[in-house]
Amino acid sequence: MPPSLLCPDAFLSPLEIDAAVTRALAEDLGRAGDVTSIATIPEGTPARAMVVARANGVIAGLPLVAAAFQKLAPDIAIAADLRDGATVAAKTTLMRIDGPARAVLAVERTALNLLGHLSGVASATHEFVRRTAGSRLRICCTRKTTPGLRALEKYAVRCGGGFNHRFGLDDAILIKDNHIAVAGGIRAVLERARKAAGHLVKIEIEVDTLEQLREVLATGLADAVLLDNMDAATLAAAVKLTAGKLPLEASGGITLDTIAAVAATGVDYASSGWITHSAPNLDVALDIEM
Amino acid sequence: MPPSLLCPDAFLSPLEIDAAVTRALAEDLGRAGDVTSIATIPEGTPARAMVVARANGVIAGLPLVAAAFQKLAPDIAIAADLRDGATVAAKTTLMRIDGPARAVLAVERTALNLLGHLSGVASATHEFVRRTAGSRLRICCTRKTTPGLRALEKYAVRCGGGFNHRFGLDDAILIKDNHIAVAGGIRAVLERARKAAGHLVKIEIEVDTLEQLREVLATGLADAVLLDNMDAATLAAAVKLTAGKLPLEASGGITLDTIAAVAATGVDYASSGWITHSAPNLDVALDIEM
């Protein structure tokens, strides 16, 4: 995999790339492979293919595209002027591929499925980022990701200019209503969490009201606060109340329609599940000449 | 996994369920698990949880939800009145779970991600099916699926009342423009394909024009024809021309807006990539009492 295809400041493990590509190819090749091309395209027929964007968007997934073609045809020639994270207009050529026609056709759909899905996530993220330009607001993702694709989608969020929230249940503490209730209140739950957590684990707590926010601030025990389903006015009040003492994250009801208003409140983060679980694919295609 | 949770007339292998659930749990639990609940919820605290739909839709994924909870807590109690394929209204309870609070909270997001994604696919499919009620048209999916989730999404399409196109490159022949060009025309490519194919492999060929359709019909060598990007009038003409000799599949530009018109043309199948690669999640949630 050409490393220069990765987004400069985001990470995707080669182990993850290899696993995702292998799994995707296996489910498309099945047991008998591309029976159509084997039946109709003579062995040795060369092909040139252009990976093109058919819509405006942000690209994510080029290293997986390259890896997929190389998996089936190790000596295939791959060239790209762009890399992940690039913002492109419709009709932009993303990559040129020269190799055996049978292999190109066999990998086409797998490559496009990977690229279209991740570019869809990156583009959705970018659309949020674009609408908050000039504000302090950072867009971040959630754990509401497509099953099996979390590391890939988290990477695509970075490609789109977003930030990553937790990668899993294990890399930070996020206290929600059930935890508060069982532990006996905000101070009690924060004390319990602080006592259990190591020094490199942050603690965020979710609140529904300004009153709860006040309680959190009074403890001095949280590292961040998630403001759940608050309207813009309440978010603004929360910002004022907090006075920069803690990062604030708006969550719930974050849509392209509301994001500018949320940004205007002065909160630090807004998190959206939609950008990973429901973003539509970016339309990408392979233009093939034989 | 309780078998009765599967859609009655669709198949999903227990091997596939186990693999998908294991992979999804692994990426959420990470190396340290649900550090929040371990820190704040005493061991042994019981919980009762209701899986609920928060929007109207068709359900797919309940066997995976059950498997996910059982993976972390083998003795957890699971009860459901519904099964996959059920059409539900918002606020319907889909499943009841009684077990240790720590396990319930640790599995919550994984279970909802699986259920929301697959129910999204089923619901999108069903919406197409609903708009074509009374016609002969069958909705089917494509190979434009989310990487790594093909078998699950193909199953969800069945739950939504759709039909499955090819599962991969290997279970039928689908001849496209490149194959035709390289082989030297429609008759030539069909002869080549027929010669290579075994007697249990169907051959579909994609055409762009009625003229091409006439050529295909003249050969008597195809099992089905894909009509690519034709408007309703051309589709209707194709139906007339074919006169029931072969199944016809409309592809390209199949949307909720156009589907009724496509159905009215009399074609047999319409295929949509959108229902698998871009259907938004169905909103599902876990209501927990401790």
Place this chain on the structure above:
Amino acid sequence: MPPSLLCPDAFLSPLEIDAAVTRALAEDLGRAGDVTSIATIPEGTPARAMVVARANGVIAGLPLVAAAFQKLAPDIAIAADLRDGATVAAKTTLMRIDGPARAVLAVERTALNLLGHLSGVASATHEFVRRTAGSRLRICCTRKTTPGLRALEKYAVRCGGGFNHRFGLDDAILIKDNHIAVAGGIRAVLERARKAAGHLVKIEIEVDTLEQLREVLATGLADAVLLDNMDAATLAAAVKLTAGKLPLEASGGITLDTIAAVAATGVDYASSGWITHSAPNLDVALDIEM
């Protein structure tokens, strides 16, 4: 893996090759590897090895042989004038290998086991094909394959000049006596199957008698008919009765002794489980010079 070693018109996935070779090497190398050669052959001793056929036959498995040697010695030199699908006489050299003696000896048995097994399948298939030369009959395999080796054996059947029947339960419908009985008869079961099947799934039905064949033909709902355990006279009558309306497959009692008579009946396909589950290995060896 040098792609030119594959049979020109058959497919074997590089993922499948890698998995099969890795598994086979792992079970032979065990935990301590080739303790004999490490103890007795000085490191760096070079070896030249010829892979030779010791009996007449058809070759299948050379890409796996190459992959096995490369797995243990990535820089080993491999040359071959032949490729899979070649018909060879005893004493033909199939491949030349130059590399470190320890690696050559460590891979020898694994490589020969793979090549001998698959060439055995290809040769058995070819023997059937040879005895039906001049007829329309095509030899095909079944799902009676060696557990874990289905894709490899299906490929070897192609190398031997045969055709592939279903790769699994999922790529075509094959209705047998139990299905007919439960569904309530031939017309009923075919209607049920046709209703459930997508447009790219073929339906074959097994019949025991000409009377059943007549029923099938009357429905016009089947794509192929399997004639189970019929003698040559009955097969010939079935061919006459069918008059080319459907492909006919003879199954049961297909042996090297009977195949010419079956071919003479005019059926289209004869399927044999023996060629995959019981074909003896082709005798292959490694002649090593150090």
Place this chain on the structure above:
Amino acid sequence: MPPSLLCPDAFLSPLEIDAAVTRALAEDLGRAGDVTSIATIPEGTPARAMVVARANGVIAGLPLVAAAFQKLAPDIAIAADLRDGATVAAKTTLMRIDGPARAVLAVERTALNLLGHLSGVASATHEFVRRTAGSRLRICCTRKTTPGLRALEKYAVRCGGGFNHRFGLDDAILIKDNHIAVAGGIRAVLERARKAAGHLVKIEIEVDTLEQLREVLATGLADAVLLDNMDAATLAAAVKLTAGKLPLEASGGITLDTIAAVAATGVDYASSGWITHSAPNLDVALDIEM
């Protein structure tokens, strides 16, 4: 897996059983499962199935059959009076299965492929054993096994009354002509091997002539001798020459026709690759009532 189905004095790891069954089921179920039964057999239809031998032989593989059915239908009822290693006559019922018809039909072929293959190996082994009854000769297998099935086939050899040679390259030293040549002769190679080997690693050496056997005996450094491709007279001479000082193994040209003569020579072991790489399947079937 019911442990009592295993041959009493042979071992097959549950890890190995699970892996083999999972792999075999996966390749037959594919992505869509048993589309025929799902289309034609109503969910919930019960079935009773008898696993029967259709030929005389020795049974191996019942634990895998049970595991395969349980994998798809965990609550299926399985009963057996026999266990692996049993010698049976044609028409003997081996196992009774009661469960959902869809699951029974979906597993049928996988179960029979496993059972037929391993029983074929056990039966072939047993046939050799039977013909040497009354002699000291022990039949043993080689490393010429079907790729990926070594542990299973070595187990089947035990079921048939045979003994196991090396399981891989790593569990004993077997010195052949190349090793002797490179090391500079029989004494030199044995000294080198003895020096490198730990105290729990046996050393066998292959000889072609009585002269070589004399050399081996003179060193006192070998634990066993493989007599390669010797006729019965030479084998008898070797036995006389050795006078019980070392176990002798006859190898090469071991067939059902020659085995009695080999046994008469007084050698201790005869090894056959044929019993694992080329034994035909035992004919087994599933008789199903619905």
Place this chain on the structure above:
Amino acid sequence: MPPSLLCPDAFLSPLEIDAAVTRALAEDLGRAGDVTSIATIPEGTPARAMVVARANGVIAGLPLVAAAFQKLAPDIAIAADLRDGATVAAKTTLMRIDGPARAVLAVERTALNLLGHLSGVASATHEFVRRTAGSRLRICCTRKTTPGLRALEKYAVRCGGGFNHRFGLDDAILIKDNHIAVAGGIRAVLERARKAAGHLVKIEIEVDTLEQLREVLATGLADAVLLDNMDAATLAAAVKLTAGKLPLEASGGITLDTIAAVAATGVDYASSGWITHSAPNLDVALDIEM
């Protein structure tokens, strides 16, 4: 796996337990299993075994012991009064096992290797904890773990009363000398890190001198400071200088001899690689009666 065997406030995923146990059993059973017991112990012989500690220590690994026995003998009876995290004296019985003798003997070494290794880590951790009783100091581990066993060893550290540092490179930022040098100094590197990090990622920075510590404190951008290889006097000065504004971690030269002095300086954390990469096994054994 009985959940009650896990340490109450630490987590170990059942997926991790299953993978570790499967891998460990596979490497001990090999291809032929416990050939000694199969040869010498009649099938069906019962055994009772006591897992006992032969030295004082803290126990970690009982769920893995249980899982290992259940893997080979699903119906084996397992009873334990203790659970992971228990401090025990030599000769304490940890678990009682009743089951088939062959299975007990086959699993013995695997179970003891798992238990001895993890209890070794827990006991080493506990010894540090014990020597710092009464101080604010918390003992924590590092990423210097045994390859492949990180999640297990991190869990064992918790069993021993320690805290976990980072689980990997990805769950917190830890800035070292190279990062500082490349980025152009302490303020520059912290600004860069803060800008890149999401709001749930903590930033710790390693310093060698009090001067560097002053620079860090002046930025207000770090969440924790690692004091590298400082003697007790310097550590005490660092504590004074920091005045509780940030958690301080002492690292380098942390041994059982120095730990009390380190605790006396008032730092918050001391991290030791030794407790995971070099702690000797706790001596545990299986006392078996047949």
Place this chain on the structure above:
Amino acid sequence: MPPSLLCPDAFLSPLEIDAAVTRALAEDLGRAGDVTSIATIPEGTPARAMVVARANGVIAGLPLVAAAFQKLAPDIAIAADLRDGATVAAKTTLMRIDGPARAVLAVERTALNLLGHLSGVASATHEFVRRTAGSRLRICCTRKTTPGLRALEKYAVRCGGGFNHRFGLDDAILIKDNHIAVAGGIRAVLERARKAAGHLVKIEIEVDTLEQLREVLATGLADAVLLDNMDAATLAAAVKLTAGKLPLEASGGITLDTIAAVAATGVDYASSGWITHSAPNLDVALDIEM
């Protein structure tokens, strides 16, 4: 992996190396990779790194170090003058690495964990070997290895000049007290084992007393004897009693303090679990220049 980095006369499978390195990298990179270096080191920054020993010892693991760096940066330049099995003094440079700084830093800890652990085993082994120089005694390992690392540790023992005992339960018979008791005594158990064992399986039996040793010798049925927990005087008596008829292995209480005395008794082997389960890591480090 450069093959010349392996110890000349020991074996480590490339399959094993790849699996170990992949697993170790995966657990350190996690889902987000080296977030510190991505945040603070510009892409493309080059680095030169020296792998150095910080203590005297014997090196094992260099091929794994190379493989780890190549996994993340396939084009990285690696040079080494030494190979596994080398005895080095503190401050010796073992390997030079030139490549992208981000990759070097991301792999650093994984590489050092692998190298430090295996070199620890090799060095511990070597220390025993060194203290027995001039004697016939060979040091060997046991099955008391770190779970999941057996093949690697057995290899490291060879690097340190030791010999390997059994790799698992399956490659030799080792009869212990329970087996003797159940079988009804020493002669009975040896007869049973000899009858069951193939001709390439050695039989060792453990004895506690000289009386038992006499019994074993009287049978003539064992290949080796393990003398359990005998003091030096008893060991010497055992040697005298045995008079070279069988290899003798001292086991139990084998430490650096006792090993010279054990060697002086004239036994052939001494086995130590400590060298694999409790040897401390060798101190190794990466000196990086950017």
